[in-house]
Amino acid sequence: MENFQDSALRDDVKRAVAELGFVTPTPVQQAAIPAIMESDRDLVALARTGTGKTAGFGLPIVNDIDVDVKAVQALILCPTRELCLQIAKDLDSYARFRKGVKIVAVYGGAPITHQIREIKDGAQIVVGTPGRTLDMINRKKLKVGDLKRVVLDEADEMLNMGFQEELNGILGATPDEKQTLLFSATMPKEAKKISQEYMTNPAEISVGHSDASNSKVVHQYFKVRASDRFALLRLLIELDPDIYAVIFCRTRREVNGVAEDLRYAGHTADALHGDMSQAQRDDVMKRFRKGRIKLLVATDVAARGLDVQDLTHVINYNLPDAPEVYVHRSGRTGRAGKEGIALSIVTGKEVRKIRDIERYSKIQFELQDVPKQDEVYRLRALRFTESVKNAKLDDKVAAFLPEVIEAFEGIEREELIQKILGYGLGSLSKQMGSQKAVSNAPEDSRPDKRRDMEYSTVVIGAGRNNGFNVPQIIGMINRKMPGKKVAFGKIDIQNHETYVGVDAREAKKVVAAFEGAVDRGTELNVRLFEGGTKVSGPKGDGGKGFGGGKKKHYRPGNFKPKGAKPFKGKKAKW
Structure with a gap:
């Protein structure tokens, strides 16, 4: 045929x-x-x-x-x-x-x-x-x-x-x-x-069910520290003004956190996950299909059957555990013969997933250097300049042009350009200025006697929005485990959840110690993370980096509860 x-x-x-x-x-x-x-x-x-x-x-x-x-x-x-x-x-x-x-x-x-x-x-x-x-x-x-x-x-x-x-x-x-x-x-x-x-x-x-290499999708990945995931995501989005993307996260809480942080950064983003009502999901999808939302942050389950034309990017905030799920995700861009880009943000230990996907699908990934903030400023400045050059003056405004020209009298050409640029990109400078610099994840070769320790991830159903910070989390676990010296790996505090790497031998005991625990009316629901990948330990490479915003990750030994200064905020009642 x-x-x-x-x-x-x-x-x-x-x-x-x-x-x-x-x-x-x-x-x-x-x-x-x-x-x-x-x-x-x-x-x-x-x-x-x-x-x-x-x-x-x-x-x-x-x-x-x-x-x-x-x-x-x-x-x-x-x-x-x-x-x-x-x-x-x-x-x-x-x-x-x-x-x-x-x-x-x-x-x-x-x-x-x-x-x-x-x-x-x-x-x-x-x-x-x-x-x-x-x-x-x-x-x-x-x-x-x-x-x-x-x-x-x-x-x-x-x-x-x-x-x-x-x-x-x-x-x-x-x-x-x-x-x-x-x-x-x-x-x-x-x-x-x-x-x-x-x-x-x-x-x-x-x-083409297992060979996705013939499509027009470019597959790229960036290797960063887990704590830099969101900062990198923002850079990638800022670099492309025409981005129209689905961003895949592992959990619904992470979806909400990333979408909220993107909106706070000035982007048209919204969340899609299974806990939303059908009316909410329909409304989000309607706005996304019409282009009113440019960034859809979703879980795999919520995105089943997602059929949106002209997606420019699929971004894996977290890689899926199964290679075939990656093929599903990336297949949502580059449709009907068009080109598309699938970007993945990984940590050092997650590179093995990239290799698994390559073996399964015959896809070839390209490792990319993390873009610099200066490049974002440069491209945005050039795009803004081009838009100013192409702007047309409305007749109604043109009637007042002589008065405006007079108002600018005495300002030199270079100074005027500086002021126009400052006015047009001032908000970008404020937004990006508060964000830390991101770099490629370094190859960590420092000796560490704890390096071979195996860590498991414990999830606590409370986070920044509940007023919790790293000292409280560590102190709370130590109090719940009297007589035990629990080794901590990565600690990742999100808006509504906290991911704690603990010694794998003690993980189940930590969960048992918090059975039924409630804090300020919030059920903590402490449980083992079932995502299939453990949080890294002291190496600091490959931890589960969930959500966005300002997060601090602590290596074992970096925090000593007894010597810490008193915490001035609200104390958690555990």
Whole structure:
């Protein structure tokens, strides 16, 4: 299938495709569309995010709907509400000239009665999230007896999010005689089990699922101290005035902290995570798609199915633990043949993750030097100068030009330029002036008898916003562990959480000592960090650097509670 007009699609579907600007199918569309339309055989398609797989299964489904049958003929399952709505919207665009094709999206967080009514009105295609779809099947409001096709889109993500039981329940309720299409970026054992249990001799196609090196995405990484993550992030953002990016963080608290600090620095940024209400998430996504927000700080779960065109950057504030997740993230930029940039901020010990991703995906990363603040000033000054040169004088203002010229009389040309530059970039100077300089993480070769000690990360559910600082954290743990001399690694205090590196042999005892602890009405919820990577110890390279703002990291021995000066702020009650 060289182009859509030569395909076996109906003329009214080809017309819709032409109006959407589709001419040449992507590799996954080229392989999947004929495979689905020319045979009733089940299909497993491995294709990474951003390869056009929605049209790969959506066009055949829209094409083959019998408009005279007012029953659900196709069911498409996907992991999130956002992706569900996006797929339904895409299918509507494919069916715009097919009169009588009705598509309904079903998902949680919205009134089920409205969705039931829409299905009852004659839906032929249902796009749904697993939980809401199974609920409607169990209520007998979604009848699946006439299904001809079932699609599992982003099957690996649905399984990663814990939808195994729901998928089993849905697939178990569908007819044996149907075509099942499984689309996934990877093929974990759970997805393979589904294909074995619910699919019959499926055909398999694989398009770029593990080789992302052919895309137009440039992959770069910067190696810094954990405490410099946010400072570097600000520099990278300041260097590119046209940046339109998703910034991935590990936890929802970190997402909130980074987004808040970016807004404080004057950027249009907002957060997206699973603890937000659906209305909040919809509002954020609406503003981001319209470009009112230029920086979206998100967790992986919240960004499932995120489909935004023209992203210039994907920034990994923290690298994911799984290489395939990195491929998912970076696939959100550089779409439709456009160029994109994937930037990763890593510490020394996290470089191994870069190597894991390279082996998995055949991507080649480029190590970049940390940009200097002076470069930010220089580029901003030149851009401001260019904008002043290109500015046009409004007629209404021009009427007062003689008075303005007179007001500037006596000021030399060079002095006037200085004043204009100072006025235009004064706010930048104030913002950047308060930020410490960032440099490449040094190779630390200092001898340290504690260097081989293993550290684990303990998370405390309180941070700067609760009035806590490093001395309080260390003193509190020492008081809770009488008779023990706990060795501390990195201590990273964020707005709402604190990450403490402690001797791995004592970590569980520290957590147990704080069971049920409450401070000023805040439950501390002390627990082991489950992110998969330990905070570094005395080397100071590779600690988990979470959140932004001014944070201090302490090596063991740098702080001596008994000799410290009295703390003048509020004391924590532990």
